[in-house]
Structures are given as structure tokens and as C-alpha cells.
Amino acid sequence: MAWLFLVIAGLFEMYGVSMISQLHKNRSWQGVVKLFLGFGGSFFLLSLAMKNLPMGTAYAVWTGIGASGGAFLGMLLHGEARDLRRIACIILILGAAVGLKVIA
Incomplete structure (x- = not known):
């Protein structure tokens, strides 16, 4: 379950980054809310994954x-x-993340 949390956390991270780009184009309070929801969900799910995965592995995969x-x-x-x-x-980045999954 920890790996599922980690992958979903990465997807929320992608969403948050995309919202940063959107905010540069169109500043609105809805965009700010979406940005915080994306990164908030990402950090929450990362914290759940780190209950069962080593910190270094979880952070590297999440960042990747x-x-x-x-x-x-x-x-x-x-x-x-x-x-x-x-x-x-x-x-290469994705391959490294898969490699960490294989050896963890």
C-alpha cells in the first residue's frame, strides 16, 4: 500500500507543479486553492508512504x-x-525510480 500512496503522491506533485504554471498565466483564488490541494495531497500521501518505506527511497521516487x-x-x-x-x-529519472523500487 505504501508504494501506491507514493505513486499517487507523485501524481499530486505533478498536478501542483502544473498549477504553478497555470497561476503564472491566470491568477485567481481557485488556482491558488488547486495549487495548495495538489501539494497538500502530495505531502500527506508522501508521509503515509514513509511510514513503511525508507525516507531516502520514498523521497527519491516521489521527487523523480x-x-x-x-x-x-x-x-x-x-x-x-x-x-x-x-x-x-x-x-533516466523514471528508470532510477523503478530501480529503487526493485532494490527496496
Whole structure:
């Protein structure tokens, strides 16, 4: 169950990062609420995952999901460059997260 919490926490992190980008385009109180819900849910689920997973592993996987997912969402939704080198780096980050799951 801890790994499920961790993956969902990473998805909330991606949502929070996407809301930061949205707030730069359109400042509204709804956007601020969505931002806090995204990051709040992310931190809450990360804390639940860390009850059963080592801190270093949980944090590294959570950060990897958030960073790679944020970069991926930036390419899909916000017109960021879709350079092959960027995609390769995202794959490396995700591969490292999977590697931590395998050895943890």
C-alpha cells in the first residue's frame, strides 16, 4: 500500500507543479486553492508512504515522479521543447525510480 500512496503522491506533485504554471498565466483564488490541494495531497500521501518505506527511497521516487512528470506535462500542455535529449533524461529519472523500487 505504501508504494501506491507514493505513486499517487507523485501524481499530486505533478498536478501542483502544473498549477504553478497555470497561476503564472491566470491568477485567481481557485488556482491558488488547486495549487495548495495538489501539494497538500502530495505531502500527506508522501508521509503515509514513509511510514513503511525508507525516507531516502520514498523521497527519491516521489521527487523523480514529480520532476519527470512535471517536465512531461510541460511538453504536453505548456508548449515546452520536445527535444530527444530531454525525453532521454526523463527516461533516466523514471528508470532510477523503478530501480529503487526493485532494490527496496
